Amino acid sequence: MGARQQPRTSGAPRQDARRGPERGAPSQAPGARSQPDANANANKGTLRRQAEQWPAAKKLAYLRDRSVGDCRRCRLAETRRNLVFGVGNPDADMMFVGEAPGAEEDRRGEPFVGAAGQRLDAWLHELGLQRSEVYIANVLKCRPPGNRDPHPVEIQRCSPFLHAQIRAIQPRVLVALGRFAGCLLLDRQLKMYQMRGSVHRYREPKTGTEFPLVVTYHPSYVLRRDAENMRQARGGQRGGRGGGRGSGPQPDQRGPIKSEGAKVLADLQRAVSLFRAPPRGPSRG
Numbered sequence: 135m136g137a138r139q140q141p142r143t144s145g146a147p148r149q150d151a152r153r154g155p156e157r158g159a160p161s162q163a164p165g166a167r168s169q170p171d172a173n174a175n176a177n178k179g180t181l182r183r184q185a186e187q188w189p190a191a192k193k194l195a196y197l198r199d200r201s202v203g204d205c206r207r208c209r210l211a212e213t214r215r216n217l218v219f220g221v222g223n224p225d226a227d228m229m230f231v232g233e234a235p236g237a238e239e240d241r242r243g244e245p246f247v248g249a250a251g252q253r254l255d256a257w258l259h260e261l262g263l264q265r266s267e268v269y270i271a272n273v274l275k276c277r278p279p280g281n282r283d284p285h286p287v288e289i290q291r292c293s294p295f296l297h298a299q300i301r302a303i304q305p306r307v308l309v310a311l312g313r314f315a316g317c318l319l320l321d322r323q324l325k326m327y328q329m330r331g332s333v334h335r336y337r338e339p340k341t342g343t344e345f346p347l348v349v350t351y352h353p354s355y356v357l358r359r360d361a362e363n364m365r366q367a368r369g370g371q372r373g374g375r376g377g378g379r380g381s382g383p384q385p386d387q388r389g390p391i392k393s394e395g396a397k398v399l400a401d402l403q404r405a406v407s408l409f410r411a412p413p414r415g416p417s418r419g
């Protein structure tokens with residue numbers, strides 16, 4: 135992994151193999167590389183092969199420090215306070231993927247802190263899991279100003295880091311929190327109600343490895359719905375349009391009324407059953 139997982143950027147090196155040799159340079163076969171280039175590529179190949187054997191923690195550290203580093207691949211670098219890489223157990227069975235850091239995450243450099251993080255921690259507790267047992271990351275590593283929705287170009291430039299995190303961790307199940315994460319991992323534009331309620335397959339783009347995927351609501355959305363429900367229960371008027379992280383899902387309209395929090399717990403129980411049951415997840419190589 136490691137160097138091999140360097141995300142492609144618009145500034146990726148071009149291949150000049152079709153150009154002839156420089157005037158006066160020794161004649162080379164078409165496409166032949168200079169000795170320094172050949173040595174550099176050989177070194178990269180060696181590092182790549184070695185990195186494939188690294189433990190997940192070392193792969194993640196390399197990715198964070200060397201590949202992501204002080205990333206400036208999109209304009210969110212100009213407004214972030216901290217880059218929020220991810221946190222948790224590198225060997226986790228369960229990996230959560232949210233949308234993007236909010237204000238508190240941006241301030242502390244850690245995903246899912248603040249009210250949304252507390253709600254996620256409470257769900258984990260209900261499932262008999264500690265936060266330190268799972269891994270948590272976001273589609274975007276930097277906060278969109280004002281918690282606006284991610285732009286497609288930001289997702290395109292940042293998502294290779296997420297795919298690389300998944301390659302390193304090799305979780306037994308992925309949980310997408312919110313519509314943006316669900317659509318990215320399914321590589322399709324769907325509504326939340328189309329993604330919830332079943333187990334999908336996420337196909338890692340570089341290796342083709344598949345992982346079970348459950349999509350559920352983002353805790354920020356659940357918090358907003360809880361607040362609206364409480365207002366309604368008190369006879370107040372329906373609140374505003376929300377606007378924090380994870381906005382956009384379409385609540386289910388049919389069936390008995392069930393709180394969004396209860397629906398999330400049911401989704402998470404489905405996800406947990408995938409790795410607590412006899413092994414039938416992806417090969418962990």
Ligand code: SF4
Binds near residue numbers: 207208274288291292
């Ligand atoms: S959001 Fe992602 S691609 Fe954009 S600057 Fe941050 S780390 Fe880089």
